[in-house]
Amino acid sequence: MHILIIPSWYPVSEKDLKVSFIREQAESLLKYDANLNVGVLNSLLDDMYSFSGMPLFNRIIKTRENGLNVYRSKCLNWFRRVPFLGLKIWIYEGMKLAKRYIREHGKPDIIHAHFMFYGGLLAARVSKKYNIPLVITEHNSGYARGFVKQWQLNLGIKAFSQASQCIAVSKNFAAYLDKKYKLPNNSWVYIPNMVSDIFFEYPLGCKNSKKDYFTFTTICHLNSNKGVDVLIKAFAKCFNNKKQIRLVIGGDGN
Template identity: 40%
Template structure:
């Protein structure tokens, strides 16, 4: 079976975690015996990376990574959120597809990730070549009401022609069924990164001076740190020994440091900056619980990363965590609610003996581990190819 992956965004190089879950899934498929290739236009943001207009590089880059031939087309979004830049992205994708086929042959099936733009490119390729495609949707733009009217026609055409439509949480399936009227979606979660499934003895974790919550995400408005920090300040009034360690960087970095200072909680909160996967793993193994107060999540890989390390989780009812967080492994609270989040921090700490780290880990691996998720994806591929050949 030969599968070509078309992600709508992808890591641009070592150290880049943007779209890393697409990369991890591709590598897991390869390990499971599937012939895999990746083509990915990687367009940088003028707002997020303005200096890269001169230093980021342009054009095709090809390499083999973890036995996967990978083709990137590096460029810049010069006209963001316009049809012009979508057309440029699709043109780059076609260039990569034609080169990939010349050098590696025609794939049996295409797996696109996110309708806009990968799904649209997969639909165009299908229309010209007849290669069937499946799509997994990850984008939070639906919940955030950021899909523009001019984008919808092409997205709907692509959705109608998908041989299988997958969403990464059950709540997200329901949302997408309302967005794409008359089309069914099925739930297959994102995969737990392989490093987080490596053997780990939770019983021998180092003991912290104070009970430590960790949190890892981009420091931006959507991740809700402006809610978490005041909630943590409230929790500290009842339990002054609590600690909070935050990994990540982003546009809100300076504002969050200032908010921490204003709240007077600098001795209890540590900002760790940008973390690589190994550093996230180490942080979780040195912490007692995980918390994130997102406003929107379609899935949230970081929640299953935490559970895999035996950490109970506090999350908001923002979409993806609704499928992941249960009374057995953590607490769910409403979004935008400082009081409820503060109460959850206190409740989890005071009832920390309720959670068995080994059980949390085992249940996480059973549902989100490589064997389970890749088995479901391969079953979808087989069903699509059987239908195409009949």
């Protein structure tokens, strides 16, 4: 089986932790079945204010990363203040990536897009052009925070109609997307994000019984939308001066 993954973002290196779960999911497919062929398309669009040492014309970079065939392109966004035009550039470059990938690796059996904007929109174009079944998984908290505009929703519903299945990563999020896109109930199905086996390799509980702590742990990308500041305030309010209870925060970010 041949799976092509089209995300909106993808880690640029092993040390890059942003959306690393997409890379981990792709690599886990190979662990599940070594006979799978898995590819990734990653189009990078930089605005002219971050332009540094980038070729004027787009070029495709192919790498083999832990068994994955990763195709990347990097191009300049001349329309930073006009998102719709920037999207057109991104999709245009993404379609060139897809054409090159299919020419060199053959037609995939299925496309899996991560994030509707804009991986899902690109994947819908590729799906329609090459007649490949499409699955879209949505992770974006920007819907609930009011960051998704109506023109984006209009494009999103077209991609939804092209997809064989659309997935949200929580039950409440799936129901929310049904309402946001004005779709019948259960149009979006729920499949949670995967969890690495490493989290189940060690028993829960305190290693040292002499230290009778109860520990709350949160691990995330440390940016404002994760609400870690709210968690800290809530923890302080509930467990102030209770030394036997502690909060451990891990992650990287802003």
